[in-house]
Amino acid sequence: xxxxxxxxxxxxxxxxxxxxxxxxxxxxxxxxxxxxxxxxxxxxxxxxxxxxxxxxxxxxxxxxxxxxxxxxxxxxxxxxxxxxxxxxxxxxxxxxxxxxxxxxxxxxxxxxxxxxxxxxxxxxxxxxxxxxxxxxxxxxxxxxxxxxxxxxxxxxxxxxxxxxxxxxxxxxxxxxxxxxxxxx
Numbered sequence: 257x258x259x260x261x262x263x264x265x266x267x268x269x270x271x272x273x274x275x276x277x278x279x280x281x282x283x284x285x286x287x288x289x290x291x292x293x294x295x296x297x298x299x300x301x302x303x304x305x306x307x308x309x310x311x312x313x314x315x316x317x318x319x320x321x322x323x324x325x326x327x328x329x330x331x332x333x334x335x336x337x338x339x340x341x342x343x344x345x346x347x348x349x350x351x352x353x354x355x356x357x358x359x360x361x362x363x364x365x366x367x368x369x370x371x372x373x374x375x376x377x378x379x380x381x382x383x384x385x386x387x388x389x390x391x392x393x394x395x396x397x398x399x400x401x402x403x404x405x406x407x408x409x410x411x412x413x414x415x416x417x418x419x420x421x422x423x424x425x426x427x428x429x430x431x432x433x434x435x436x437x438x439x440x
Contacts, residue, residue: 260377260436262393267427271296271388272372276332276362279348285330285360292328293386295419297412300370300380300437302333303351304342307434308378310401312355314409315379318416319358325420329359334370335378335438343438370437377434381412385419392419394429 275286290296299315301308319329335343345363352361364370373382383392392415399405411430418425 258436259433261433262380262395262431263374263376264431265374265393267390267393269390271298271384271390272369274332274362274364274369274372276364276369277345278360279345279363280352280357280361285362287330290328290330290360291388292323292326294326294422295386295391295416296328296384296388297322297330297416298373298382298384299329299331300334300373300375300382301331301378302335302340302343302435302438303347304335304340305378305435306401310399311379311396311407311409314396314407316355316357318409318413322416322420323358327416327420330362331357331359332362332364332369333378334364334367334375336367336440338440340438367437367440375437377432377436379432379434380437381432383412383415383419383425385425386422391415391425392429393431395432400433 278285337344399407
């Protein structure tokens with residue numbers, strides 16, 4: 257496990273287009289399909305990362321809470337499944353069904369979408385406002401596996417609440433961190 261931080265890139269970039277397989281439903285899902293009326297959250301994650309597993313239940317809670325408030329949410333895994341078989345689409349489907357994901361869990365087989373987003377780690381969060389401009393690329397909260405801090409989702413929740421209200425999200429953000437994306 258290699259600790260990796262979200263790449264620091266300028267905010268304001270437009271929601272990149274994608275059209276990927278939803279491992280839960282077996283249907284293709286595009287960025288247009290998941291775009292919310294008030295904003296959109298794109299999460300890069302995977303099944304095996306201890307950082308993702310540490311926060312996964314909070315991500316599901318956030319999904320149920322904010323999708324009802326006009327935020328479209330999607331999770332994407334771009335990991336190399338040949339070397340990391342626990343991240344295979346069939347295992348993604350199992351995880352999504354067992355935890356009752358309220359959002360699609362997409363597989364980026366070519367890893368092109370992860371590169372479009374300049375994703376680096378799991379979890380990696382990209383929050384867009386209603387115009388499709390990226391306003392947040394920070395952490396979920398201060399909790400990490402083994403640091404004894406409660407998983408609250410506080411940092412991401414504050415940003416999402418501001419997007420729901422149509423308010424400006426502060427640009428001073430603490431990057432997310434986790435395992436590096438497993439590139440082919």
